[in-house]
Amino acid sequence: MAIPRSRTLLTWMGMAFVLLAVGGDCFYLPGVAPADFQRKDPLQVKVNKLTSTKTQLPYSYYYLPFCKPDTIVDSAENLGEVLRGDRIENSPYVFEMREPQMCNIVCKMTLTNKGARDLKEKIEDEYRVNMILDNLPLVVPVKRMDQDLNVIYQLGYYVGFKDNFSGTKDGQYFLYNHLSFTVKYHKDPEMDLARIVGFEVTPFSVKHDYEDEWFGNKTRLITCDPHAKQIVVNSANPQEVEANKDIIFTYDVEFKESDVKWASRWDIYLLMADAQIHWFSIVNSLMIVLFLTGMVAMIMLRTLFRDISQYNQLETQEEAQEETGWKLVHGDVFRPPANSDLLCVHVGTGVQFFGMLLVTMIFAALGFLSPSNRGGLMTAMVILWVLMGIFAGYSSARLYKMFKGTEWKKITLTTAFMFPGIIFSIFFILNALIWGQKSSGAVPFTTMFALVLLWFGISVPLVFVGSYMGFKKPVPEDPVKTNKIPRQIPQQAWYMNPVFSILIGGILPFGAVFIELFFILTSIWLNQFYYIFGVLFVVFLILIVTCAEITIVLCYFQLCSEDYLWWWRSYLTSGSSALYLFLYATFYFFTKLEITKPVSGVLYFGYMLAASYSFFVLTGTIGFYACFWFTRLIYSSVKID
Structure with a gap:
């Protein structure tokens, strides 16, 4: 008798969570099972x-x-x-x-x-x-x-x-x-x-x-x-x-x-x-970000409603041709981008990273990942990353099929190996440096083998399962038809230059997290405990909103300038915040740390490079999906013959 696919997935996830709870000893509530000692114990x-x-x-x-x-x-x-x-x-x-x-x-x-x-x-x-x-x-x-x-x-x-x-x-x-x-x-x-x-x-x-x-x-x-x-x-x-x-x-x-x-x-x-959190500074920063994003959302809604109502009131095709703006590129806006395979892989990886962080922070905010359990947080993140492989495969395969791709196995293999391969390579090189210093921080061969086993034995199969499900499911049709001949993009104003707009777009998402980032770096590099996961979860939610809204705003301006190459720019706009994260990490290194050995400096920048790349795929994916939803919404809201 065949086992339903959903039940098989639940079995996989159940086994992994048992491993997480027993082997990782992560689900630990402070105050449970205290040790009682008598006088002679x-x-x-x-x-x-x-x-x-x-x-x-x-x-x-x-x-x-x-x-x-x-x-x-x-x-x-x-x-x-x-x-x-x-x-x-x-x-x-x-x-x-x-x-x-x-x-x-x-x-x-x-x-x-x-x-x-x-x-x-x-x-x-x-x-x-x-x-x-x-x-x-x-x-x-x-x-x-x-x-x-x-x-x-x-x-x-x-x-x-x-x-x-x-x-x-x-x-x-x-x-x-x-x-x-x-x-x-x-x-x-x-x-x-x-x-x-x-x-x-x-x-x-x-x-x-x-x-x-x-x-x-x-x-x-x-x-x-x-x-x-x-x-x-x-x-x-x-x-x-x-x-x-x-x-x-x-x-x-x-x-x-x-x-x-x-x-x-x-x-x-x-x-x-x-390690005291400056509550006033954090709350003040969060209120500023909320105020800015609220204003952006309100402006966007008012502007869009006015545009859509004007376009829908046009009576003839000649009047429509006289108009300028985002409606004129409706025949090219859903044209597949260059290097679409690479975009699909990065989007799938971002979904995997987003799912891992979301579940981890929810458990941490609820108190399941207490600092009293050493290593529990990192164990949870590794196991959850492995489990989220199914969502990475599903997301990349569905986007790949939307771009009329046919070789789903190729995109699946790239999704399963590219990002983990880059991170594992950085980790392996840094671990070799640590081993050369005879430090106990060097990960033993058995643990390295266990990580590879989790990657190849669980994550890769889950990516294939998700990719198969995503490619098999029909994709929604585009709200407008794509022309056979691409439209020529007019010359853009200086402020709509791709590099300039991408760099500008990353400032606001980074501004939403940089105060909390200071305390995270302090906990990692100055051996302090980080425990205010409730505040971190709120900052994470604000980061999501900020990435989505700044990408939508700049995407709207881009379409109004009759530039329909929005796929990659939407990903890079919010993803550019990773550049500011790495620059801030460099500033933190020279102002807060007293690292003197070259090997230690290489370790710091190596790990921060991996963290910045992870932040890039996370924020880039959030911005991409926000812009994807936005473009489908506005082009399905106007009458186009």
Whole structure:
């Protein structure tokens, strides 16, 4: 018995969403399934990657000579975490719930020449150490200079610090080898259970000294004595990074009861001072864009109604010939454009990208893609991109058939491989550069193989299914007939020059998103959390409206100038906003980032080039469909013999 095609599609989508929910662990609501700890429950601190905003190259925690547990165990990671460069492993830091500890010795090690060189390099590049306890990232409280009572939180602590005024040529490097942890918990009023709601640390650099001989973890330190309740402070003799010298790693643990409930424990991460959204600026920008687009829509409607009523009142063909404007090109306006195959492919790709972003932002705005689930957002985007392949094939095939194309398999293959191939090529080259730097951010071969499998095994077949359905379905007839001989286009005014009008058309869509773009770039390149997906969704809707209306306006002016080559120009008009996005990314690089290494600069511009190309196909497709709907509407509204 044959299975209906719709049921087969639902089965594919259902399997993919199961993969998304289970393998990607994306559908996570904050406040669900909290971990309850009794007094003697062990707390295992996990270590994550070393990060630096100066290099953008993450490294594994054990890349540096830190204390290791007896057995290093890698935590299971989803696809998004691997792509982000997360490497989560266990550590020798193990606490007992609500059991304070002082001056615990982790280990003693002797620095090798390589270890000292690596530490100095990472201190120079301002690398931070990231740790996790009960899924909470480690933060460092920093007191604000302008406000006495306010404290801001920074993700991770610095590996160490450099003293440039030591009198030596290259300065002295000091290591933070003592960690003073503070674990905040919210106690259950009815039971002897507690839930962790905060994980903070204050790092110190101390050159430890001890009595007599070294007895391992039972050695009594002179610089930090728990028996005398001597808590370590910033020492006048910090631990210098020097080869062939011993370093003793120690830590304290303090537990503090907190009024913060478990469901609200992520608030301090989402409201960090460096990532605060300037609400007034965003709302002001959105209101300006809404006002401008409203005015454009009103002007267009009034102008069009007047034109259509005038054309429909003409009594004779001679009167119609005397008229000028968009009606005169009715015999050429639906003539297939040059390079129509390439346009079909870009439109199909834009539909795929639009569907992925729309569904992702809806789930994120509803709270399913919480920042507390590392990698969940990226996993969702990859899986949804694969699933939206069916819409890419359907859209490109239908447009291709409208252009009287016959080789639907050729257009399907191009749709399935062109855009993903370009993005994958950029990604592969950049990944090779990361691998050459021995960074943990390099995607492993197994993950690369999984991405190729998703592409060839799911996305490509779905593109073929959608293309088959789109090509099989009859396309609507054009509202007017196309002449056999193309009409000559009169000389255009300077402001209707294609390059000028296309560049002008991209300004307004970019203006709708550039404020939000600043915070998105900050979250990506400065290791901040982005969480206001509701605002982002509103900005996305305004971007759609802006792209549609600016394209319709310029398309109308173009047709009034008797220029009927609107197909590609409608796509490029709103798509040119990607050029401004890349220029803004360049401006952001030189004004906000402190990247110094050439490899890091190549990574930045490589990824931003891929992002700009994606933005081009998204906004271009929105503008194209708006202009397509507009031209069919106006030419079906007038009487043409």
